[in-house]
Amino acid sequence: MTIVPLTEPLLLHRLAHARAGDKGNRLNIAVVCRCPEAYAALAPQVTAERVAELFAARRPSKVVRYDLPNLAAFNFVLDDVLDGGVNASLGLDGHGKCLSFLLLGLALTPTPEVQSALAALASAPVAFQAQ
Amino acid sequence: MRDTVYIGSGAGFAGDRVDAAGPVVATLAQLSGPRFLVFETLAERTLALCQLARRTDPSRGYSPAMDRFLSPVLAPCLAAGIRIIGNFGAANPHAAAARIAALAQAAGYSPRIAVVDGSNLTDALTPAEFAARETGGRLLAGRDSIVSADAYIGAAPIADALNRGADIVVTGRIADPALVLGPLMHAFGWGEADWDLLAAGTLAGHLLECGAQVSGGYFADPGVKDVPDLAHVGYPIAEVARDGTIRITKPAGTGGRIDHFTVAEQMLYEIHDPAAYLTPDVVMDITGARIEDLGGDTVRVSGVRGHPRPDTLKATVCFSTGFLAEAEISYAGPNADRRARLAAELVRTRMAELAPDLQVRVDAFGIASVFNDTPGATLAGLWPETRATDVRLRFAAQSEDATSLERLLDEVEALYCAGPAGGGGVRRHLTPRLASASCLVERGLTAPRFTLLERQA
Numbered sequence: 001m002t003i004v005p006l007t008e009p010l011l012l013h014r015l016a017h018a019r020a021g022d023k024g025n026r027l028n029i030a031v032v033c034r035c036p037e038a039y040a041a042l043a044p045q046v047t048a049e050r051v052a053e054l055f056a057a058r059r060p061s062k063v064v065r066y067d068l069p070n071l072a073a074f075n076f077v078l079d080d081v082l083d084g085g086v087n088a089s090l091g092l093d094g095h096g097k098c099l100s101f102l103l104l105g106l107a108l109t110p111t112p113e114v115q116s117a118l119a120a121l122a123s124a125p126v127a128f129q130a131q
Numbered sequence: 132m133r134d135t136v137y138i139g140s141g142a143g144f145a146g147d148r149v150d151a152a153g154p155v156v157a158t159l160a161q162l163s164g165p166r167f168l169v170f171e172t173l174a175e176r177t178l179a180l181c182q183l184a185r186r187t188d189p190s191r192g193y194s195p196a197m198d199r200f201l202s203p204v205l206a207p208c209l210a211a212g213i214r215i216i217g218n219f220g221a222a223n224p225h226a227a228a229a230r231i232a233a234l235a236q237a238a239g240y241s242p243r244i245a246v247v248d249g250s251n252l253t254d255a256l257t258p259a260e261f262a263a264r265e266t267g268g269r270l271l272a273g274r275d276s277i278v279s280a281d282a283y284i285g286a287a288p289i290a291d292a293l294n295r296g297a298d299i300v301v302t303g304r305i306a307d308p309a310l311v312l313g314p315l316m317h318a319f320g321w322g323e324a325d326w327d328l329l330a331a332g333t334l335a336g337h338l339l340e341c342g343a344q345v346s347g348g349y350f351a352d353p354g355v356k357d358v359p360d361l362a363h364v365g366y367p368i369a370e371v372a373r374d375g376t377i378r379i380t381k382p383a384g385t386g387g388r389i390d391h392f393t394v395a396e397q398m399l400y401e402i403h404d405p406a407a408y409l410t411p412d413v414v415m416d417i418t419g420a421r422i423e424d425l426g427g428d429t430v431r432v433s434g435v436r437g438h439p440r441p442d443t444l445k446a447t448v449c450f451s452t453g454f455l456a457e458a459e460i461s462y463a464g465p466n467a468d469r470r471a472r473l474a475a476e477l478v479r480t481r482m483a484e485l486a487p488d489l490q491v492r493v494d495a496f497g498i499a500s501v502f503n504d505t506p507g508a509t510l511a512g513l514w515p516e517t518r519a520t521d522v523r524l525r526f527a528a529q530s531e532d533a534t535s536l537e538r539l540l541d542e543v544e545a546l547y548c549a550g551p552a553g554g555g556g557v558r559r560h561l562t563p564r565l566a567s568a569s570c571l572v573e574r575g576l577t578a579p580r581f582t583l584l585e586r587q588a
Contacts, residue, residue, distance in 0.1 A: 013355070017350075017352065017355070017392065017396065018396075019344075019396040019399070019400055021400045021402070022401070023401060023403070023569075024267050024567075024568075025268060026267065028402060030398075030399030030400065030402070032392060032396055032399075034356075034392075057504040058504055066404060068405055068418065070418070070434070071395045071398065071399075071422065075402060075403075075405055083505050084270075084566075085566075085567070087176060087449075087565060087567050088270070088529075090505050091494070092500055092501055092525065099501075099502075
């Protein structure tokens, strides 16, 4: 197996991309894997508990992860993290749109599955067909 | 009846590019069969602002951007037989329709224009009755007035209007995907209980409702996922088959990209439980959805399921919450982070004395702003050892008491002479604030219907 050198913290950003959406005080972040291998590699690591920890300063009342194996994607739903929502927040980004990249900053453990996914991504970064 | 319907997106939000629809219309004009152009331009707050505009002038209250969106494409659409559906109507769809008729007449056309309304609930319930129906919060409790309330109604009146021959359908508040589902129900004769088909049409609408967000917009991450010619990104066109299969494409020669990744991101946009996305027309289940990358900026989407529609409708209730105050000042160069921190502490100390009940948020661009939190824990954890050398502080507060907010703005401005060394670039704003809450309301409170306008001679 190709071992991908790790010279900096390995972040979720390497294996997935994401988009945030808001409804009221609830935020969803869709995390889409950059290759099919990443789905199995990320499932044990990018858990609702870890996402809740990452967003702790925003005091989520609930975090749920929905799994979409057909799309090789996860959908995270975080309750009460938007400071009341876009029309009530004192923050600049009341929609929470930038928060997709807060999630992509999640540090990964370089497990063998993660290493395989990185290698797969490096060798075939173009076409994609979910399993 | 044709077996493929083409639906193009002309705009995905009120602030969208007004020249986006041009290439979409040019592409649709080359095709035959049922073709539609849809505009989604109604944000939550837009409707409340339009309601206020209508109160001061009964001829206003529709989307102020309508002319800019429609003018470039109205004549080409009418010439090519492309029908237009848009939620430009906001708080006054009848006035919007009259304005469209005038625009069309000036261009030498007299189209059949239909108005869809019946979503307005502003006077249907008392504030206390809305409060009793609020979901996901208790923002309405104890309020004695609201600015506006509108339900998200379904696609049926759009389909009915098209069945009666409307060339243009203008609506107020309506579920965004209904703008696409309505034409499909009309073209294919889908019934109100064909749940899987209604879900497919809803998914097509969901993929189109944010314009370029499915075709390479809001996607570029340089070096990671690049998007060609984003400056001229092509807006999407859905080709929907009678069996509910969807193909998403974009006009030839435009920028952007359409593939598994762009479509998967948009498919999950603003979705909570992917097995149960609630709309007025159907409960959509995308857990079995498949995206096939066909190459050439084309994907096929299938496998969506539908379940019977919910008994209640979502409504957005807008109410005034006073004002939002924001003020900013910058510090740069050696020791900038510590000077900025001192400035923040000075303003907090002063405000604790002058307006102790006012919650003040402090952000520091260059250290923590959008990733900061309102109590300030994130920023406090990073200060003062950031070594940031170009820091802009932002102070924000909201209140119904403008006087205490002015105090905050004055205190930030006073940093010019009484704060730390080298502060500059103060900006201050006080803006009225409309907040919104969500309710679930009985369908019977709404009266969704369409009206065909008298055609001009």
